[in-house]
Amino acid sequence: MAFSAEIERVMDQGNCLMPDINICQSDLANPTEPFVTKIMVHYLRCYGFRLEPPYKIGSELGHSSREARVFLIRVCRQVERIVQISFPNKTYSYVDIIKPTVKKTLATLSYLFNHLAYYKMFKKKVLGPVEEAIKLKESLTTEVKAKSQQLDQCSQKTKDCEVAINQLKKDLQDTQAKLLPLKKSCSEHESTLELLAQQQTEQEKRIGHWKQLVVEDSQVTELREKIKSASSHVESCKAELASKKQETNEHRRIIENSQHIATALEKATAMISLCKLDDYKESCKQLETMEKQLPTCKVNYQKRLQDAEAKKQELALREQRYEERNQENDAENHKLHSELNQLQVDVEDRKKRLEDLSNTLIELDQQNLEQDQLYDILSEQIHEALGQNWQINST
Incomplete structure (x- = not known):
């Protein structure tokens, strides 16, 4: 009676929780390996386990192949873990599936069905936070992986940047070393440019001075006269x-x-009379006056020499300009003579052509005269030959 009541209770629980199996009382009274395996596989699938038996349950035995035995061992371990949640000391082995007993099977199914009922009743309350925690854990792990990847990338970038910075430092040192001679050369070029600018200003001043000194052709004669007068003055x-x-x-x-x-007088002062001394004093005075006039004469002499040199230089410059102007005039005259010669040659050619044309015209006139004479002769001959008919036709 006790076993029958227990069997009915377990059967009702199983059919209520897993209506697809349709547990019978005879199956629980005499449990077999296929029945127990079928119930355990279906039970684990209720929790979301993906179990695919490597053999057909009911037609083949579980211990017939190695794969079947491994599969049954895995099922036993998972069932044992579920049972040990509520009863840590309980066990469920491979033998309990191959050779099931009524007592062990009923007790195990009772534990499992109670756990499944509790799971279905409190599934949302219990598994909701767990799922959220799992999702949070997964999201955090993904974020950690992404951050670690970013850190790896950043570390690689920092290494690359350090290498690039070191290379840039080396390049900077090389460029600085190269810039030193360039700076020196730039300073030298600047100094040379300043010198060239100074020379250019001096040349411009000289050009302006020479432009001022340039004389027109109309003034050449005047300059020549002035040069002549200056030379005569020199x-x-x-x-x-x-x-x-x-x-x-x-x-x-x-x-x-x-x-x-x-000196001689100093020696002979004692022997010279007073009148001779007076003459000597007058001569000394004249000598002093002449000595005073000597530096002025020297200064005038130097001035005259300088004026003469300046006038010589001006004369040389004017002669040079005169020569340049003469050369330019000679070149222009040569050019004009060549043009005149060319024009004369052209005129001669045209005269020859005119003579040839006049000769051809004379020949043409002569030919016309000859043709007129021939025409007259032919007309007379035709008139003589035809007579009156010629007159009628001509009229």
Whole structure:
């Protein structure tokens, strides 16, 4: 009676929780391996386990092949874990499936059905937070993986940046080393440019000065006259300078003689009379006046020499300009002569052509005259031959 009541209770629980199996009382009273395997597989599928037996349950035995035995062992372990949630000391082995007993099978199914009923009643309350925690864990793991990948990428980028920075530092040092001679060369070029600018300004000043000194053709004759007058003045100055040189030489000779005389007079002062002393004093005064006039004469002489040199330079420059103008005029005259010669040649050619044309015209006139004469002769002959018919036809 106790077993029958237990069997009915387990049967009702099984049919209520798993109506697809349709458990019978005879199956529980005499449990077999296919029945127990079928119930356990269907039970584990209720929890979401994906179990596919490697053999047909009911037609073949579970211990007939190695794969079937491994499958049954896995099922036993999973069932044992579920039972040990509520009863840690309970076990469920491979033998309990192959050789099931009524007592063990009923007790195990009772535990399992109670757990499944509790699972279905509190599925949402119990598994909801677990699923959320699992999802949170998965999201966190994905974020951690993404962050780790980003960190790896950042570390790689930092390494690449460090390598690039070191390379840039080396390049900077190389460029700085290369810039030093370039800076020196730039400074040298700047100094040369400044010198060139100064030279350019000097050249521009010289060009302006030469432009001011350039004389037109109309003024060449005047310049020649001025040059002639300046040259004559220079010659006169030279003559004056020569005369002044002679005078200065004479004065020097006189001074030297007077110095000798003075020394001689100093020796003979005791023997000279008073009148001779007066004459000597007058000569000394004249000598002093001449010595005073000597530096002014020298200065005038130097000025005359400088003026003469300046006029010589001006004369040379004007002669050079005159030569340049003469060369330009000669070149222009040569060009004009060549053009005139070419024109004369063209005129001669045209004259020859006109003569040839006149000769051809004369020949043509002569030919026309001959043709007129032939026409007259032929007309007379035809008139004589035809007579009156010629007159009628002509009329």
